[in-house]
Amino acid sequence: MPEGLITKALSGYYYVQNDEGGHTIQCRGRGIMKQRGQSPLVGDRVIYTLTDNGEGAVERILPRKSALIRPAIANADLAVLVFSVVRPELSLILLDKFLVHTEHAGLDAVIVLTKLDRIPDGEVGDQIRRNVEAAQALYRSLGYKVFLTSAHQGTGLEPLKLALAQHINVCAGQSGVGKSSLLNALVPGLTLETNEISMKLGRGKHTTRHVELISLQGGGYLADTPGFSQLDFAELGIDEIDSCFREFRPLSHQCKFRGCSHTHEPSCAVLDAKEQGLIASSRYEHYVSFLTEWKETRRRY
Ligand SMILES: Nc1nc2c(ncn2[C@@H]2O[C@H](COP(=O)(O)OP(=O)(O)OP(=O)(O)O)[C@@H](O)[C@H]2O)c(=O)[nH]1
Ligand SMILES: [Mg+2]
Ligand SMILES: [Zn+2]
Structure with missing residues (x-):
């Protein structure tokens, strides 16, 4: 039976790219899979059969290396x-929240700061530039690659292309930040729909409504996804927030108390590091805020 990769899921159909010919077959899921509670995701490698009407049926999902529920994608290895x-x-x-999510899912992450061409002149622009530089320095010091780009001017794209090559990459970010525009700039000939941010709401309109894998020239894939800004720790099944802050990890086991929350306990290595300026105050504050939020969501369940 033929094997392939689900590149898109839309209106009950799975679009499966055949491994050998590279052509795409429109497939239905099999009822039996639904009974087993299995539901195929974009990024899944599957075995399918051809049906009489020129379509296909997904028979079996091959074992996954990873699965994200937000955005819904299987086998991605770089966010x-x-x-x-x-x-x-x-x-x-929000960036720290996305990082908690990817660290918890065991995915490596790169950070792309975009629309650099849109920074206004004058004092406001100078302040934005300083914030961007500070963010770049902070996240690079934590070991994340940070790329500064403009999709409109096509700047900063070459080093990003190198970082993405050969991976199954998944884009994530709020609506209107420019994910689809970035993909269009990275892949020659691609024309994903993009849209002006709604003036009234000052936020994106959710132009992209489905997850889709796009082949990269240098090998690998990049998934465009609908934007989202809410991440619920309970929904994600995250139980230990401190382990999702990578600079806390080597410190936590030096705390005096096991299960230290790093908020008030004596002889806490994380608090000590924060006092000494070894942990950025923004990172620590976000940790505390996530911890509070996490406790509240847990109380509700
Ligand atoms: N000036 C400038 N505008 C950009 C850039 N990238 C995207 N935009 C604009 O930002 C708006 C949103 O871009 P999209 O690519 O649709 O954003 P998205 O993240 O895909 O949004 P959703 O699909 O809703 O999640 C559009 O008006 C784009 O033209 C950029 O590098 N510079
Ligand atoms: Mg989009
Ligand atoms: Zn501690």
């Missing part, structure tokens, strides 16, 4: 966290 520097403005708390 591309896209943030615009203006419209919408860069939010480090």
